[in-house]
Amino acid sequence: MMLPSVDALAAMVPDGALVAMPPDNSLPSVALAKALIRKGARNLRLLGVPVSGFATDILIGAGCVAEVETSAVSLGEAGFAPRFSVALKEGRIKVRDATCPAIHTMLQASEKGVPFMPLRGIIGSDILANRPDWKVVPNPFAEDGSDPIVLLPAKQPDFALFHAVMADSEGNVWLGRRRECATIAHASKAALVTVERVVEGNFLEDERLASGAISATYVSATAIAERGARPAALLDEYGFDQAYVSDYARAAKTEEGFRAWLDREVFAGARKVAAE
Amino acid sequence: MSIALEERLAATLARLILDPAAPPARHIAVGAASPIPAAACWLVRLMGHPVRLSLLHKRSGNPFTEGTRELFDLTGQGRIDLFFLGGGQIDGQANLNLVGTGDWPGTGVRFPGSFGSAFMYFMTPRTILFREEHSPRVLVEKVDNISAPGVSPPGVFRRGTAQALVTGKCVFRFHPDRARFSLESLHPGDTVDSVRAATGFDFDAEADIPATPDPTEAELALLRGRVCDEMAETYPEFCKRVWGRTRAA
16 A cells, blocks of 8 residues: 555554664665654553664654664664664663564564574573563483573564555565565564655566565555655665764763754654645 | 874774684675774775775765665674674673663764674674773773673674774783683773773783784885775775875765
8 A cells, every 4th residue: 555655654564653763874764754753652562573773762862762683772872862872771662682683583473474583592681581571491303411591472463564765556566685574574563664766566576676676565655755864865766865864863872862853853844845 | 104093993993803823804884983993994805805894874875775774684693704893881791872862862972873883793703892982981991871782691692793993092801711801902102001000900911911913014105005096985084194195076
């Protein structure tokens, strides 16, 4: 389903939804995060796949988020995520720490429709000590000794949100080798995808495009958002906007600075469009 | 041109990668924001050693076609031989804290988070710990929170542990059998006493600790030339700061 705007896409996400998003190096839809802020989303539970970046920080700062499950939150070269750090310190969000492969594995369990999957490592980490939903069992196939191994429950997000290069006439989307977005889409009840453009045809009929496509089976709705990943990079189409993120990191050190940034970068553009 | 600390550290890491006593490094993965480990890997490769490098944040030429989980799948199988880890806190038993200080999940100073450390530290045959800041706040007696433990009890599946910890002051060797570091070499300007004063954990030190060797002329030439060429796209700020290289258009 092609929607007329990114704001129409955001309107599909109810308050309290479990929302999975890729981080800054992996095609986040920052345009959709901004639309969620404009809509006044509340109590979202964010899942960073497998870590979180810019989009997560602005959603937290804008008061849209109740919970974050992730393996790290960072603005990369621009340093720690300022609004995340403040919200954690003030106890305004619940943070559930994980480790990258555990998040992939919980989603892969959902992809397969099985209730859990095992993962090596993690034993002896305080991550495990703080995850009552993760269990350690003896490997039932071990030939000798108990061989303890961690079992992770399947995680099914309500929504996968990400940005892709293009959609086709059939509603398939194409994003090349960033297959973690496919995993999120497969595992989630619905995927909402922003794209740079819509093209004629069917990616699944083209051998060279099919392997980088996500079938419309998994994609509930798309909308065009040009430069929708910005300030994150989009494959070979545009690069990471370091100056924009560094400027944000400086502004968002204080609540006032963040509010001013939000007004300028999230609300002002929408007001301008509404006035036209 | 004098030897920059970054060059010394890169050459030191390269020697550890090539340590004949350690398991072979055929495939090395390097994470984000790790320019000095990345330089060390390029140095090893450009010295002619056949090693596959998977640089996770290279803008072009992403090494994986199955998404970011492919790194962990490869590592789970034992196909990544060496990884680098750091930490906001590292303690004397090589436990790593990437979560934060104070109570869980970092109610004092929150660090970004554990990333893949709780898996990678177990599943690679060896890990080189690298943290340029050598201070009592980083190198602590006991970490506030454990993202990834330095050693594991018998019976817990684990392929390897830390091989060494390289800082801006020295090289420590890690001994998993006794879960302790020993001082292996001192960078110029540091002494056993100055390292003790800057280290929150106790460590072993023999009577005579050698100096960390200078990079050779050949290593310096490679670092300043072809290594910098390879790194300029991913780490432009680093190449500019260390080697005065501005990126060619």
